[in-house]
Amino acid sequence: MVREIEFLEPAYLSVLSQHRTAGPLGLNGGLPGIIGIQTLIRADGKSDMLASIDSRQVAAGDRLMLMTPGGGGFGAPG
Numbered sequence: 001m002v003r004e005i006e007f008l009e010p011a012y013l014s015v016l017s018q019h020r021t022a023g024p025l026g027l028n029g030g031l032p033g034i035i036g037i038q039t040l041i042r043a044d045g046k047s048d049m050l051a052s053i054d055s056r057q058v059a060a061g062d063r064l065m066l067m068t069p070g071g072g073g074f075g076a077p078g
Contacts, residue, residue, distance in 0.1 A: 030073030
C-alpha cells in the first residue's frame with residue numbers, strides 16, 4: 001500500500017516504523033515480504049529517503065510517501 005500525506009503548513013515530522021531493513025518473515029518455507037520505504041518529497045521536487053526512525057522540518061507543499069511493507073509468504077514458492 002502506498003500513501004501520500006501533503007503538509008498544508010510548516011510542521012515537524014517524526015517517523016517511527018518497522019521492517020525497513022528486513023521484510024516480515026514467511027512461514028512454512030514462504031519467502032519474506034518486501035521492506036517498507038518512506039520518502040519525503042519536497043515542494044521543489046527533491047526527495048529524501050527517511051530512516052525507520054527519523055524526524056525533519058517540513059514546509060507547506062512537502063509530501064510524505066509511505067510504502068507499507070508486504071506480508072511474508074506461506075509455504076514454499078511454486
